[in-house]
Amino acid sequence: MDLELNINGNIHQIRCKPHESLMRVLRREGFISVRFGSDTGETGAAAILLDGRLVNSDILLAAQAEGHEITTVESLARGIDLHPIQKAFVATGAIQSGYSTPAMVLAAKALLDRNPNPSEAEIREAFSGILDRETGYVKPVQAVLQAAAVLRGEDPENYDPIILTPITLVDDDFFSGPGPEAEGGEPWGGEDGGGAVRVAAPPKFIVSSDVPETQVVGKPEIKVDALKLVKGNPAFVDDIEMRNMLYAKLLTSPHAHARILDIDDREALALPGVHAVIHYKNIPRVRYASGGQSYPNPKPYDQVSFDDKVRYVGDRVAAVAADSIEIAEQALAHIRVEYEVLPAVFDENEAIREGAPVIHDEPDMEGAHDASRNISHLIEAHVGDVETGFARADYVFEGQYRVHQVQQVPIEPHICIGYWDPDERLVLRTSTQVPFHVRRMVAPLLGLPVRRIRVIKPRIGGGFGAKQEMLIEDIVGHLVIATGRPVRLELTRQEEFVSSRTRHPQTITFKTGVDKDGVLVAQEMTVVGNTGPYATHGLTVQTVTGLRGLSSYNCPNKKFHCTVAYTNIPVPGAYRGYGGPQALFALENHMDDIANRLGMDVIAFRRANWVRVGDPLDIAPHLGEGESEVTEIPVIRSSGLEECVAQGMQSIGWSRRNDPDWKRVPGKPHLRRGIGFAMCMHGTAIPGLDMGGASIKINDDGSFNVLVGATDLGTGSDTALAQIAAEVLGVRLEDIIIYSSDTDMTPFDTGAYASSTTYISGTAVKLAAEQVRAQIQERAALMLEVENPGEIVLRDRCAHAPGGQFVTLERLALHSLHQDQQRQIMATASFVSPESPPPFGAQFAEVEVDVETGQVTVVRLVMAVDCGVAINPITASGQVEGGITQALGYGHCEEMAYDEEGRMVNAALGPYKIYRADEMPEMEVILVQTMEPSGPFGAKAVAEIPKDGVAPAMANAIFDATGVRIHQIPFTPERVWKALRENKG
Amino acid sequence: MKGLKHYYRPDSVDEVLDLLARPDVPSALLGGGTSLIATAPDDLQSVIDLQAAGLDHLDEKDGRLTAGATARLQDLADFIGTPALLREACYFEAPNTIRNAATLGGLIASADPESELLAALLVYEARVVIQNRQGAVESALAEFLNEKSRLLQGAIITEVRLPTGGRAASARVARTPADRPIVAAAGRVSPQGELLIALCGAAKTPLLAGPEALDRLPYPADFRGSSEYRRAMAGVLIRRVRAELGA
Numbered sequence A: 001m002d003l004e005l006n007i008n009g010n011i012h013q014i015r016c017k018p019h020e021s022l023m024r025v026l027r028r029e030g031f032i033s034v035r036f037g038s039d040t041g042e043t044g045a046a047a048i049l050l051d052g053r054l055v056n057s058d059i060l061l062a063a064q065a066e067g068h069e070i071t072t073v074e075s076l077a078r079g080i081d082l083h084p085i086q087k088a089f090v091a092t093g094a095i096q097s098g099y100s101t102p103a104m105v106l107a108a109k110a111l112l113d114r115n116p117n118p119s120e121a122e123i124r125e126a127f128s129g130i131l132d133r134e135t136g137y138v139k140p141v142q143a144v145l146q147a148a149a150v151l152r153g154e155d156p157e158n159y160d161p162i163i164l165t166p167i168t169l170v171d172d173d174f175f176s177g178p179g180p181e182a183e184g185g186e187p188w189g190g191e192d193g194g195g196a197v198r199v200a201a202p203p204k205f206i207v208s209s210d211v212p213e214t215q216v217v218g219k220p221e222i223k224v225d226a227l228k229l230v231k232g233n234p235a236f237v238d239d240i241e242m243r244n245m246l247y248a249k250l251l252t253s254p255h256a257h258a259r260i261l262d263i264d265d266r267e268a269l270a271l272p273g274v275h276a277v278i279h280y281k282n283i284p285r286v287r288y289a290s291g292g293q294s295y296p297n298p299k300p301y302d303q304v305s306f307d308d309k310v311r312y313v314g315d316r317v318a319a320v321a322a323d324s325i326e327i328a329e330q331a332l333a334h335i336r337v338e339y340e341v342l343p344a345v346f347d348e349n350e351a352i353r354e355g356a357p358v359i360h361d362e363p364d365m366e367g368a369h370d371a372s373r374n375i376s377h378l379i380e381a382h383v384g385d386v387e388t389g390f391a392r393a394d395y396v397f398e399g400q401y402r403v404h405q406v407q408q409v410p411i412e413p414h415i416c417i418g419y420w421d422p423d424e425r426l427v428l429r430t431s432t433q434v435p436f437h438v439r440r441m442v443a444p445l446l447g448l449p450v451r452r453i454r455v456i457k458p459r460i461g462g463g464f465g466a467k468q469e470m471l472i473e474d475i476v477g478h479l480v481i482a483t484g485r486p487v488r489l490e491l492t493r494q495e496e497f498v499s500s501r502t503r504h505p506q507t508i509t510f511k512t513g514v515d516k517d518g519v520l521v522a523q524e525m526t527v528v529g530n531t532g533p534y535a536t537h538g539l540t541v542q543t544v545t546g547l548r549g550l551s552s553y554n555c556p557n558k559k560f561h562c563t564v565a566y567t568n569i570p571v572p573g574a575y576r577g578y579g580g581p582q583a584l585f586a587l588e589n590h591m592d593d594i595a596n597r598l599g600m601d602v603i604a605f606r607r608a609n610w611v612r613v614g615d616p617l618d619i620a621p622h623l624g625e626g627e628s629e630v631t632e633i634p635v636i637r638s639s640g641l642e643e644c645v646a647q648g649m650q651s652i653g654w655s656r657r658n659d660p661d662w663k664r665v666p667g668k669p670h671l672r673r674g675i676g677f678a679m680c681m682h683g684t685a686i687p688g689l690d691m692g693g694a695s696i697k698i699n700d701d702g703s704f705n706v707l708v709g710a711t712d713l714g715t716g717s718d719t720a721l722a723q724i725a726a727e728v729l730g731v732r733l734e735d736i737i738i739y740s741s742d743t744d745m746t747p748f749d750t751g752a753y754a755s756s757t758t759y760i761s762g763t764a765v766k767l768a769a770e771q772v773r774a775q776i777q778e779r780a781a782l783m784l785e786v787e788n789p790g791e792i793v794l795r796d797r798c799a800h801a802p803g804g805q806f807v808t809l810e811r812l813a814l815h816s817l818h819q820d821q822q823r824q825i826m827a828t829a830s831f832v833s834p835e836s837p838p839p840f841g842a843q844f845a846e847v848e849v850d851v852e853t854g855q856v857t858v859v860r861l862v863m864a865v866d867c868g869v870a871i872n873p874i875t876a877s878g879q880v881e882g883g884i885t886q887a888l889g890y891g892h893c894e895e896m897a898y899d900e901e902g903r904m905v906n907a908a909l910g911p912y913k914i915y916r917a918d919e920m921p922e923m924e925v926i927l928v929q930t931m932e933p934s935g936p937f938g939a940k941a942v943a944e945i946p947k948d949g950v951a952p953a954m955a956n957a958i959f960d961a962t963g964v965r966i967h968q969i970p971f972t973p974e975r976v977w978k979a980l981r982e983n984k985g
Numbered sequence B: 001m002k003g004l005k006h007y008y009r010p011d012s013v014d015e016v017l018d019l020l021a022r023p024d025v026p027s028a029l030l031g032g033g034t035s036l037i038a039t040a041p042d043d044l045q046s047v048i049d050l051q052a053a054g055l056d057h058l059d060e061k062d063g064r065l066t067a068g069a070t071a072r073l074q075d076l077a078d079f080i081g082t083p084a085l086l087r088e089a090c091y092f093e094a095p096n097t098i099r100n101a102a103t104l105g106g107l108i109a110s111a112d113p114e115s116e117l118l119a120a121l122l123v124y125e126a127r128v129v130i131q132n133r134q135g136a137v138e139s140a141l142a143e144f145l146n147e148k149s150r151l152l153q154g155a156i157i158t159e160v161r162l163p164t165g166g167r168a169a170s171a172r173v174a175r176t177p178a179d180r181p182i183v184a185a186a187g188r189v190s191p192q193g194e195l196l197i198a199l200c201g202a203a204k205t206p207l208l209a210g211p212e213a214l215d216r217l218p219y220p221a222d223f224r225g226s227s228e229y230r231r232a233m234a235g236v237l238i239r240r241v242r243a244e245l246g247a
Helices: A022-028 A084-091 A101-114 A120-126 A138-151 A226-231 A266-270 A325-333 A386-392 A435-446 A473-483 A493-498 A538-549 A580-598 A602-607 A641-652 A654-658 A717-729 A757-784 A809-819 A873-892 A950-962 A973-983 B013-020 B073-078 B084-093 B104-110 B116-123 B141-146 B211-216 B227-245
Strands: A002-007 A010-015 A047-050 A053-056 A069-071 A162-164 A204-206 A246-252 A258-264 A274-279 A316-322 A336-341 A375-383 A395-403 A415-420 A426-430 A453-456 A487-490 A506-514 A520-530 A558-565 A668-681 A691-698 A704-708 A736-739 A793-795 A798-800 A806-808 A826-832 A840-850 A856-866 A922-928 B006-008 B027-030 B046-049 B058-061 B064-068 B127-132 B135-140 B156-163 B167-173 B183-189 B195-200
Touching: A047 A101, A053 A101, A084 A101, A084 A138, A084 A226, A101 A120, A101 A138, A101 A226, A120 A138, A138 A873, A204 A873, A246 A325, A246 A473, A246 A493, A258 A316, A266 A274, A266 A325, A274 A325, A274 A473, A316 A325, A316 A473, A375 A538, A386 A506, A386 A520, A395 A580, A415 A473, A426 A435, A426 A473, A435 A453, A435 A473, A473 A487, A506 A538, A506 A580, A520 A538, A520 A580, A538 A558, A538 A580, A580 A602, A580 A668, A580 A873, A580 A950, A602 A641, A602 A668, A641 A654, A641 A668, A641 A840, A641 A856, A641 A922, A654 A668, A668 A856, A668 A950, A691 A717, A691 A757, A691 A809, A704 A717, A704 A757, A717 A736, A717 A757, A757 A793, A757 A798, A757 A806, A757 A809, A757 A826, A798 A809, A806 A809, A840 A950, A856 A873, A856 A950, A873 A922, A873 A950, A973 B227, B013 B027, B013 B046, B013 B127, B013 B156, B064 B104, B073 B084, B073 B104, B084 B116, B084 B167, B084 B183, B104 B116, B104 B141, B104 B156, B116 B141, B116 B167, B116 B183, B116 B195, B127 B141, B135 B141, B167 B227, B183 B227, B195 B227, B211 B227
Parallel strands: A002 A069, A162 A204, A204 A922, A246 A487, A426 A453, A520 A558, A704 A736, A856 A922, B006 B046, B027 B046
Antiparallel strands: A002 A010, A047 A053, A047 A069, A246 A316, A258 A336, A274 A316, A375 A558, A395 A506, A415 A426, A415 A487, A506 A520, A668 A840, A691 A704, A691 A826, A793 A798, A798 A806, A840 A856, B058 B064, B064 B156, B127 B135, B127 B156, B167 B183, B183 B195
């Protein structure tokens, strides 16, 4: 049909099909700021303004919009002159991946156009339809407050970080004293959910005196990619269009476990517009493991591109490439598949029992511990001797915990566009965290040498581990090879749930021996991990569970025993935290339990046992990754844990726990209040394995290209790395042009995972910059006729000699590139670390429990984090805010639910519940700076530690409120209700 | 709805009914589209968009609210004459992106079992005006929800009418503050002193629930709540609503 659409004030004559959504039409017309998050209005990524009202363009027919004014973000900025709302988003750090930023900017515009002075509650309401998996909504709300002030003609509030006074430095007796005065929390909206206005909340941090003065590092610099993201410029995989591009679709298994007896693709191939159908009968059988990890990938190699057996509902059966998505979908319905349905098993404990259905019975299965018993791995590690320890202990406590399956939910689903370049090399433009691993891993599956493959990672709309995987690139590659044409495959929201990757469920048992003074003498952790039908990250996630579960507290005797089970659930893989959140839910729940049973203060008990500077991480050498054994026992060299705990106690109003009057809510006899704590500790990169590389070269104007293989997936790592380069080179951040990542252009990097980028890739950037600095010093010495180049100092874009003479870097670059003894000033460096310095954190949660319904309301979350020196306090605090929001979902409401046949029953956002802006608890984040000697400028990791503490802090808060301890997440109403009833007898 | 061939935007109710009357063309009525576009079957051939049919009026006079079928939920929430319980229920119904498009008529036709707005409309004794080519009939919302497929044969919802008087209260249990409810109860004491209680999450549609009916409801289980839990919650929430109303 033909339509006349008024888009951003211009009339567009459009021809489209009657069923097409406005989102599809707008994207096709070039308004690519309108982003795909779903076809069902679930995510709000495709929100636009229709006559000034915010609506989802993915559930609006293009035809419905005729006669109305359509506004997209493309209309807001004039050139580089941003709209005040966009400026505020940039200034407050409201942008992470930026995928849904255009929608949020429009939401803000719709609000401010009719309400110039909105309350925080009204702003949050305005964001209620746009799900953000990254920021925790904290900074976007700040952005709107700031923009509103500017639009009213006021000066915006200062957004510089707030420096707090350290507590433990000035008060030695803090932990033995009466505890801090209650500060307390109230929901952001107040009791009735509306009206309250809070002042701007820039990041808060505690400065450490041993951190050297810096110019760019440690400053709240603006994200280097903010401009393109806030304008909605083409930056993501799907934002380019290829001539003659084909659209791929997946046929997935309706059965949890079945043999494919036959596939007949003739009818599908006969449909006009269908160009290829691939499946087990026409694709070579090459075994692999899909987890994006260093060479050699951990065994077993239990996958092939297409198998004659399916092992979960959502498993690959076939793929189609056709002229349009509609034709491809139609073709799927014409592929005849004959299944022999087999019995299935979903629970990890049942799967390893005698007589369970065998999931991998294929003869070419290799590398599993015992495939006939569904055991992919058996992991054992110990320090000392737990049996002796338990015999010596005055008390022994045991607790069993169950953690469930959740999905990463990046708002941009997996997407890959593949094509042959003019040299007939395969280019894969893909939304991945691991471009170099993808290139190496996909090559043998496609029968191409690595040199004939180029992987480009543009901007990524969130990954959280789901994209630490070679997930769909092989399918796209096979289809490009089969058709000779560009091919695009994008997962639907439902496929992202069931055919992508998830977090490993586990059954965890802790047994702990304690002496009469509350000192740990033995701790044993037994885990049965559920890796679904494919191991991918099954070994290493479970290994990290052991490492994290047995590292936080000193104990002379430790033992880890883990069985990793194959089952028929959708495949678990990497998810931010990587085994840590599972372990710490169990550990911190268990430690709280022990303290209460011993009659000890829950913090004093932990404090008597937790690790400090100088303590060895003795289990670490036994629970490493990769083949190169790290044999030396790492030692903690920095820890701000005590300050984190003190700050958190003060912020949450910890002493209210002791006030019986506070625990009851006046006028609401069914409510109980409680506060819980969890200690958090994570790692920083995989020691001896994670490697990052960086190249830096100077340009004519004294600017620098920084080329990194590191993969910014929205975290702001490009900005942090650029800040490190600018600091060393004595220039401003704007003088650094950072590019990540492209396997043809940038040095190797393992990728964005394991909280490694700032520390590993950051050190690589620092080393490369230092080499470039040395070359600049030499050149400056030549130009300034100084004898010792080492005396030259770089600052303010100039090279300064001791005598006061200087040369600008622009002059120096021109001299070096054009004038005398010409050379390209350039260097490459890489870095791998023998250690993994732990960041520390203190997580606090305040809850209200409805004892009649089991409904838990999280009132306030406080997290204080020691991430070393935060290279950028705004992006670092944003990482924490987003991380604890995801962690809140893990503990409270997110769960993948199944029917008896293993079909996920809630594969949509809503039924699968992630927190919205207008229901968030109040959150406070405090960065406690320490100087980590092994990190670049003192930095440690920050990305994953926020995932660790919320669920156990909630468990402990529920216990504080009700006296009932719950051993299983999420804390949904019925689970809590049942636990309360059982415990009341 | 990939098989969609025709999009119509008639500008009167009569035209809508004419289009709907064609027996050979499977047609669906399009309100905001928030539910239909994501869920319509691929063999749907025609949609009839109601946006120009003149049904988006909102009016309050002498204690009676009249809302057109294509009034959007946000409009209903913003309308000064809408009772507070209904306004609040609009916000619980969906986030702003959906409320700005979804229509009251579409919501009623969906009979969504989790809809707190439907529960609120039930206790406000809402009546649904249904028009076919023979004319208009008015049906109590409770009756409509039970018999909607019969009542909507060749007919459309044009209007909802309700008295705005009385005192109302609600209670809910959900996973998070803005989540759809597992079970929710709405209650109202009418100006005549009659107590009305409605429940969602207890049956296949929201329904008015007298005390005698509570034990007989099916309480369909899902992963968020077993039948046993839902039954228990219905009791708790109704008790809370009654306590708040002093009834």
